[in-house]
Amino acid sequence: MGESITFVGLDVHKATIAVCVAEAGRDGEVRYVGEIPNEPGALDKLAARLGRGGRTPRFAYEAGPCGYGVYRHLRRRGHDCVVVAPNLIPRKSGERIKTDRRDATALARLHRAGELTPVWVPEPEHEAMRDLVRARADMVEALGKARQRLQGFLLRHGRAYDGKRWTWPHRKWLMEQTFSQPAQQVACQEYLDAVNELEARIERLTGRIRDLVPAWSMAPVVEALQAMRGVSLIVASALVAEVGDFTRFDNPRQLMAYLGLVPSEHSSGAKRRQGGITKAGSSLARRMLVEGAWTYRLPARISAQMRPRLAGLPREVRDVAWKAQVRLCARYRRLQAIGKRPQVVVTAIAREMVGFAWAIARMVTPPVRTA
Missing domain, CATH: 1.10.287 (Helix Hairpins)
Structure with a gap:
């Protein structure tokens, strides 16, 4: 007999949690359970109730102002739980009614269909x-x-x-x-x-x-990223704090998209139109990178301020950082020479900085645990 799975959608608020369950299978029942208090004891009772008869509940809720408390509590109890990105939840364009019950129902149904995108939960x-x-x-x-x-x-x-x-x-x-x-x-x-x-x-x-x-467990990454021009302690700390585990991105393009530094696009048929950057993800990390990109308007060199940051770093890290500086300084001048606006130039440089930061971080990233 196969495992019986129940997909549970939670609409989490400060005081209450709306609960909906969807039984496994395309035509399985989707039903609204009701509201429970947002308390550990109430979550334990809900999990025990949904786990009767050998069923396995799988929980999902949107990332929001209530943080990761529900996720961490359920995971400590051995339950499967994911926190999903709100802006990546599929929604009907004509839907104008929003209630806690509808939100929980949609989460349960989409979780069963595998159409939810989990976010990375830090320790x-x-x-x-x-x-x-x-x-x-x-x-x-x-x-x-x-x-x-x-x-x-x-x-x-x-x-x-x-x-x-x-x-x-x-x-x-x-x-x-x-x-x-x-x-x-x-x-x-x-x-x-x-x-x-x-x-x-x-x-x-x-x-x-x-x-x-x-x-901090991510201190080696913070130190290594400071080998790059325009990446001070504060910039490196902000980037690592917002991105977390760099190894979860298979290539630098994924990280660029995660930070919202790739162009938006609207293409249909033979027409292809690109717009401004998507500005998805962390605005803090994106702003720090753009501010750091301004330093590449000057010729490539190792300044007296950077020398202490380079001391003690692995040779391969310093080589990548110098390669980044030579390339990005030249690219800044080239884009400027063809008449690109300064804001467009620094955004392009910030996007390429992410690629080099991804390469450096993967050289020194320690194993990262999730909460």
Whole structure:
């Protein structure tokens, strides 16, 4: 007698989980079980109930704000569970009704049909580093907004700085600004304090990343990626934290697509039209790569800043990094010479950086565990 499999769709929310089951087979029953509390005990009872009679439940739910707690709990209990990519779930174009019951039913049916795309679930240590890197990125974004607010306030009152901003002379000028109205003086000081506080937070988070990376299981990958030009400690940490296990990509083109750096395409018949990049995947990793790509506008060389990062790395890693620098610097100048816009050039360079990063990471990637 063959194994009896039950495919379970879970629509996970903060307090509740909507459950639907689909029996194995094309014409098997698809039924809505109901809602259970989002608690470990309730999940254990559900799994025991669905496993009666020798049946094997296979769970699936969408990646979302509730994280991987349900996945990790079910896996610890020995159950099969996958977390699926929400943007890759097939949907009917004319469907305008969305409920928890419908979502759970669709997950169960599509899981049975094998049409769901699982995401890679990091181990808790890896997820912790990802949270730290993202926290720093959030502070950088908040700092940019705080600076804009300060500059906007000063501009409204006719105060404009002509030199390079956020240098020591600029900061000295900011601290010297005075207003006749006490309320405006207070407002200016609060805007300036907000900028200073966010800069201090970013410095602290950068220090914590620098301290914690050596103890991370992915530290060899982070160190090796810094052999590339434009890939500092923060860029390498962000890329590794967002991508995770580089060995799960069979070729660099898959990684480029995963990071949303490949052109979109709409082709029909004899017509083939490519558009802007897809911007799928992690926006943080993509932004870091594009920022690093700007460094290739200068001639290829090993700078004094890069020499300490290269010390102690395997010869093959340094060779690939130098090959990348020579090729990408030349490609930057070539694309620029034929009149490509700067944004298009750096995006193309960032895409090729991913290929070299993939090659380097696979040379030194340690075995990566999932949660």
